[in-house]
Amino acid sequence: MRFNRTKGANWVIAMALLALPGALITSCSKDKTEVTQQKGDKLTFSVSGIKNENADSGVKRAGLSSTSKTANKSKIYSFADVDMAVSTDNTVPVSSSNISSVKRTNGLAADATPGTTENIAQDVKYVVYIYSGNTLVTSKVFQAGTDGTIDGLDPATTYTWVALSYNTADDQPTENPANNTITLPQNKDVLYAKGTVNLASDSNISILFNHAFSRIGIELNTIGVFGNITGTPTVNVSGLQLASGDINLMDGTVTPGAAFTPTLSYTDFVNVDPAYNDAKIAYVYTASTAAQTAIKVQLQNLAISHADGNVPRTYFSNATDFDFQVTPEIGKSHHLLLNVVESPLVTNYNGHQVKWGRSNLYYRGNNGNGRNYAFYANNTQTGKANGYFAFGSIVPGQFATTTTNNGDPCALVYPAGLWKQPAKADFAGMVRGDIKADELTGALGGLGQVVDATGLTGLVNIITNLLGNATSVLVNTQAPNSSLAPSSPFNYGQYTLASGANGAPAAGSSNAFGDVDNASNRLRFYYNGQISNVNVLPLLGNGGLANLGLNDISVDISNFQVVNLNIPLLDSYGKTTALWTNEQGADILGLAGTGTWAYNGNAGRSFSLLGLGNRFHMANNTGELLNGVNVLGANVLSTSFKNVRCVRAN
Secondary structure, eight states: OOEEEEEOOHHHHHHHHTTTTTTOOOOOOOOOOOOEEESSSEEEEEEEEEEEEEOSSEETTOOOOOOOOOOOEEEEEEEESSSEEEEESSOOEEOOOOOTTOOOOOOOOOEEHHHOOOOOTTTTTEEEEEEEEEEEEEEEETTTOOOOEEEETTTTEEEEEEEEESSSSSOOOSSSSSSSSEEEEEEEOOOEEEEEETTTTOOOOEEEEOOOSSEEEEEEEOOTTEEESSOOOOEEEEEOOOEEEEEEEEOEEEEEHHHHHHHHEEGGGGGSSSSOOSEEEEEEESSOOOOEEEEEEEEEEEEEEEETTTTTEESSSSSSEEEEEEEOOTTTTEEEEEEEEEEOOEEEEETTTEEEEEEEEEEOSSSSSTEEEEEOOOOOOOBBBGGGGEEEETTSSSOSTTSSSBSSSGSSSSSSSEEEOOOOGGTTTTTEEEEEEHHHHHGGGGGOOOOTTTTTOOOOOOOTTTSSTSSSSSSOOOOOTTEEESSSTOOOEOOOOSSSSSSSTTTTTTOOTTSSSSSGSSSEEOOOOOOTTTTTTTHGGGOOOOOTTTTTSSBOOTEEEEETTEEEETTTTTTTEEEEEEEEEEEETTTTEEEEEEEEEEEEEEEEEEEEEEEEEEEEEEEEEEOOOHHHOSSSOOEEEBBBOEEEOO
């Protein structure tokens, strides 16, 4: 209904006229009139989501002031077959999609930062209570995803509204609380929200709930071993000391009630992300803020299917316990995380310990949430394009020419920061010495190698089966601590491991990959070659391997012939192994700061007056000219493409 409000008029007459339906007041004076919309008696409610980790939650424990906690660093437990990175923090994985798309299929989970709005599922029931002062006027049950209304309210009255939910479509709070207090059920995700409203100013309420209890999420995650969980592992959670409680609807105060001790099994865990079976979480809820010091998660017979070829793996054949401690806070979340991660192979030469990945890194594709990178399921000779990276690039087959594809790909293996590309020093005790391009210019001339230092239009190929170190050209010597494949085709070099856990495997022990002599239980660098041909690199350009017609980077390129050139893309396949370090700045060709260090190994053979001698693996640190576009300003891209073998960051 619309009406004219006359300024300075007789309000008794005005109010009398308002009683007539559709009546308009027309002023006979010259006072200005304004047209306004009469407010109704209806409130409309909808749900926008749930606040996550918000310090100002509106929910509190009686007599307690909450403070936020910071995340703890992971503690890594090492076993013969796998490692477990255990941590406790306040960041749980949640769905943060909009309520309008609440179906949640194909929704990606994310580690929510404080203040992130969580999604609430379709049809979750909640009750709205309308108070005038401390008097309950009315209450009504609604469902998330559908607007609900309350009629018959006084447009001139300011009301307090309270919303309460158990975050489920199956159960709901009582509509008739005694003394404005409700006794809450055990182990439910109680959601609470409160506000005031006057229909004269607003008639639409969008509810943003808070968690009323402390929420503890226990997550089992296998992204770090690169596969979905298969079968039914044995998971038992014990030692939880929880409590229910009462909530005062008027001020949100939660008072703890009787304690109870739940137990959880694998059936209580649900997928974090509906599209994957590699992260499972179970939640418990408590009104108690007493420290919990005896939480135990027991795990046995955890089977996965590796993303690379669906290779099956089973870990923890013996039941293994992991302990947690946490002090719950009302309205806050606590995250107990068990990250199953690939165990390393350990070398220790001259006191320098390095923890190596069991196989090379490859790019799985843009899957998101830590699933973009993995180690190959089996350590073997392979020419798959998804394992060849330019220096400083996180995308195989592409030069690091943009901010989006620049970085350390190892650091992006889940969990981020656990792995990194090796430093040059990590290859100490594995190489005979250093080779730099400027030291080889003369030596390579008679060996058919191409050096174009003047125009810098090509890459100096520093790989040859005849080179020893820089001071003993044409003298073959074995790399320290190494051995060669025992028989033809002599396609890998292998290094001696340290003794102990994750070092040299022992006969009869539980190894990560079955048999003690399995290639993934040995530190073997296969001769996968590198993309370094000076005639091929300029063709790659900013488009990478796609410029050569390789849109699917999971294909094997060991026999791939470059169109129109009739030359193999991997001309050194089966002859050499080439691995990047993370180090830049080698003084190559006198251009300080424009070089990179890498590792190169290949099969050698000793010479004597009597003829050819023994076969062995030889290796060097190798220095190369860096990308010409980024450093030199020339219109050429000159870094080669090599494999990456990651090492532990700590």
